Amino acid sequence: MTEHFRYAREYMKQPGARYVHCLYCDDIRQEIGGKVTFVGTCSHVPVSSGTDRLSVPKLCIATTFGTPKSDPVKSLQIKIGFNGRGIHALERIDVAETPKDAPDGLLYGTMITLAPFSTREEGTLNAIAVTDREKITGNPLKIVFSKPQRTASPQNKNL
Template sequence: MDDISLYGLFCDDIRQEISGKVSLIGMYGTHMYVPVMPIKLPKLCVHFSLRFPLVHKPVDIAVTVKNGDRQIHEVKVEGYQNGESIEGAMQELNGGFDMPFLEIDEPTTLIVTASVDGVEVTGPCLAIGEDPSSKQD
């Protein structure tokens, strides 16, 4: 299955609104700068969109955040059922999760991956480093 893709972003908070909309608060681009290291982040969230062909009926879906080879967080999607099989159509699975009290000891890059029935795809990444403007001479 070469046609699986994973998109997403890192943010400070994901909120489910009364209207049913989802609000992403404090979105990050490719970098996050912190004043000092090591640091304990109160919360870091990931919102993702996983796309795959509608004809594929996945059984095993997991979204993981890694720091190098070390798994930091994993969410398994259970009981997912997509719609009617339509050749050429794509299905999008959206979700999000938070990682409270995330400890970052040194500059690093967090990477989001997804596994769909054993096929792994790589999604967004976030480089975390010390803010160069906070360094004192």
């Protein structure tokens, strides 16, 4: 089971809780008719094959913050962290008064682009929602480097 689904399953055990969900991908495209396309999604672990760094021209993070209608936020800011260090912060998201006809839950979404994204260290990338009373960390993207695989050279025993 991937980290993403493990995170989602743990969250679902806490009905009525605030949460942050992230989708990591290579590109996000706004389509005609209001559709959104996510290109090259990373399900759990991107691997930089055989090198000691990860370097991509663009890394997009679609972030959704959810809260119950009964527990609206007064302020909301999304920050991106890598190994516990802040690497990007968005301006505060406009949080309007909760409409009376709102559904049971309120969702706030944003799309963040890190261009380029490069690192020489393995670690965890995640989004943190900073509200008027708490910080909530979203599902992480773990970055690991694979070791180059050595192939044994064939030996000719007939020589």
